[in-house]
Amino acid sequence: MRIAYIINSVEGGGAALPVPSIARVLAEAGATVRVFALTRRDGRALAAMEAAGLAPCVRDGGDKDHAQALRWLLRELRAWHATHLWTSLSRATALGLLAGPRLGLPVLCWQHAAFLKPWNLRLLRALQPRAKLWVADSQTVAGFMKDRLGIRPERIATWPIYAVDPRMPVARAWQPGQVLRIGSLGRLHPVKGYDVLIEALAWLRQNGFTAPVRWTLDIAGEGSERGALEAQAKAARIGDIRLPGYAEDPKRFLATRHLYVQPSRSEGFCIAAHEGLTAGLPVIASSVGELVHSVRPFETGWLCPPESPAALAEILRQALSYPSRLADMGQASRRDMLARFSPANFARAGTAICERIAPPPV
Numbered sequence: 001m002r003i004a005y006i007i008n009s010v011e012g013g014g015a016a017l018p019v020p021s022i023a024r025v026l027a028e029a030g031a032t033v034r035v036f037a038l039t040r041r042d043g044r045a046l047a048a049m050e051a052a053g054l055a056p057c058v059r060d061g062g063d064k065d066h067a068q069a070l071r072w073l074l075r076e077l078r079a080w081h082a083t084h085l086w087t088s089l090s091r092a093t094a095l096g097l098l099a100g101p102r103l104g105l106p107v108l109c110w111q112h113a114a115f116l117k118p119w120n121l122r123l124l125r126a127l128q129p130r131a132k133l134w135v136a137d138s139q140t141v142a143g144f145m146k147d148r149l150g151i152r153p154e155r156i157a158t159w160p161i162y163a164v165d166p167r168m169p170v171a172r173a174w175q176p177g178q179v180l181r182i183g184s185l186g187r188l189h190p191v192k193g194y195d196v197l198i199e200a201l202a203w204l205r206q207n208g209f210t211a212p213v214r215w216t217l218d219i220a221g222e223g224s225e226r227g228a229l230e231a232q233a234k235a236a237r238i239g240d241i242r243l244p245g246y247a248e249d250p251k252r253f254l255a256t257r258h259l260y261v262q263p264s265r266s267e268g269f270c271i272a273a274h275e276g277l278t279a280g281l282p283v284i285a286s287s288v289g290e291l292v293h294s295v296r297p298f299e300t301g302w303l304c305p306p307e308s309p310a311a312l313a314e315i316l317r318q319a320l321s322y323p324s325r326l327a328d329m330g331q332a333s334r335r336d337m338l339a340r341f342s343p344a345n346f347a348r349a350g351t352a353i354c355e356r357i358a359p360p361p362v
Contacts, residue, residue, distance in 0.1 A: 001031040001358060004082035006073065006092045010037045010058055012044025012246065018161055018271065019045065019088075020052035025350035030358070031084075036076055038069050038092060042222075044246065066095065073099050084108065084357060090120045097127040106132035108357060112161065114144040114289050115266040125149055133357060137161035138269045138290035157353050162274050163346035164337050169255040170280040173327035180215040180323050183257035183281075185250055185272040186264075188223030188243070193263035193286060193306065195225070195232060200263075200312035202236035207313075211320040216240045217261075220247035254279035258326055259319055264288055265306050277301075278337040282329035284315050294340075300333040 003026055010016055023033040035049055035056040049056045057080075059072050073095055077085070085107045087096035093109045100107035109131045116124065125148075128134070134151050136142035136158045145151045174180055186192040201217070219229070222245055233241045247253040250272070254260070260276030260283045267273075267289030274294060276283050283301035285291040295301040302319070304311040319326065 001354075002081060002083045003031045003033045003086050004077055004080060004084070005033055005035045005054075006085060006087045006096050007035060007037050008063075008089045008092050009039045009041040010035075010043050010045045010049065010056060011041035016045035017048065020048050020054065021163055021346070022161075022350065023052060023054055025347050026086075026354060028347070029351050029354035031354065033086075034080060036073065038073070038095070039063055042246075063091070066091070070095050070098055074102065077103060077105070083359075086110065088112065090116060090124065094120075094123055094127060097130045101130055106357065108133045108135060108353075110135040110137065110159075111141050111145055111149075112137050112268040113266070114138075114140050114268050116148075121148065131155070133157060133353070135159050135353060139293065140290045141268050157349075157356065159349040159353060160341060160346070161269050162271055162341050163343045164278050164341045165251070166338065166343075168251050168275070168278055170334065171255050171257055171330060173330070174213075174258040174323050176324075178213075178258075180211075180213045180259065180320065181257050182215055182217040182259045182261055183253060183276075184217075184219045184221075184261050184263075185247060185253065185275070186219070186221045186262070188219070188221050188225040188229060190225060191265050192221075193265045194219055194229055196265075196307055196309050196312060197261060197263040198229065198232050198236060198238065198241065199309040200316060201238050201241070203309050203313040204317060205236070205238065209317055213320065213323050214240075215320060216242065218242045218244055218253075218257075220244055220250070220253055222246045250275065251279070254281065257281055258323070259284070260301075261316075262286065262291065263306075263312060264291075267291055274337060274341065277333040278341075280330040280334040282319070282326050282333060284312070284319065294336075296332075296336070300329055300336055 026033050035054045037058045040058050085096045085100045087093040088110045096107050134156050142158045260281040262273040262285040264286050269290045285295045286306040287303040302315045
């Protein structure tokens with residue numbers, strides 16, 4: 001098999017950064033894999049892909065020129081002699097489902113989101129019969145595929161997108177007298193809910209809560225909401241919030257935290273929060289996507305309704321009031337991640353999918 005792995009961009013983020021690990025499993029199952037990216041964006045995922053030998057082919061174009069992108073994709077796929085198309089995210093999936101039938105090639109679609117904009121939802125519902133197989137990155141997304149995209153269960157496989165790195169540094173436990181360091185990793189985008197987090201912290205201040213320890217919050221990421229979030233924090237007179245920019249070494253960033261917060265409005269799997277759990281951090285997360293299954297309330301963290309500053313504020317009050325219990329919760333988080341998302345489990349799920357799509361022996 002020559003699998004053309006079609007992605008939206010080589011932007012650093014949850015969908016692109018795991019590509020080398022995914023491609024390695026496909027290669028170990030006997031496939032040759034090459035990445036085709038519809039646009040570049042920040043290019044932060046390129047180095048890891050190149051180091052993995054994926055020779056990414058990146059189009060010199062934008063996010064909205066779909067007709068030009070389809071022509072480019074057809075040309076490149078013919079030249080590379082692809083035998084299978086593997087797509088990721090809505091734009092790449094839609095174009096892959098248009099290109100595959102034209103080229104007579106089977107298409108496998110990996111869905112990462114349990115929420116789609118109305119137009120994308122209608123488009124993928126219309127195109128979904130063209131796919132040979134749909135791959136969900138979590139049980140939550142598998143349910144979304146069945147219920148919202150109308151895909152029959154026998155055409156769905158589940159491959160959790162996350163494999164733990166057993167060598168990942170473990171966060172050190174908070175000690176009395178230390179500043180309690182809260183962290184989050186994500187795009188500065190409305191879907192991540194950082195405005196809700198700041199509003200929750202402001203709510204605590206307005207209602208007279210004084211934490212028994214000094215705390216800081218670092219939100220590591222870049223995006224269009226930076227200015228708005230900085231202005232919101234300033235207006236709320238919260239001086240312990242920092243936006244340090246994109247984390248080049250997210251594992252090191254997590255290892256310096258004591259608590260992780262993921263206040264998202266919507267998620268699929270959410271690799272960042274799972275890495276926080278793997279680093280030995282308790283996680284406060286919105287009850288969205290796979291986080292509902294991965295964060296165990298009062299054992300490995302807390303869950304709260306999305307877009308509810310008051311509910312999030314109450315959970316933050318609990319966490320900040322009793323910092324000495326965070327370490328035990330974090331140890332439980334790491335044990336759970338190591339058991340559920342081991343590299344062996346990751347490889348096993350990917351190999352099973354390859355066996356389903358491989359051509360029969362001649």
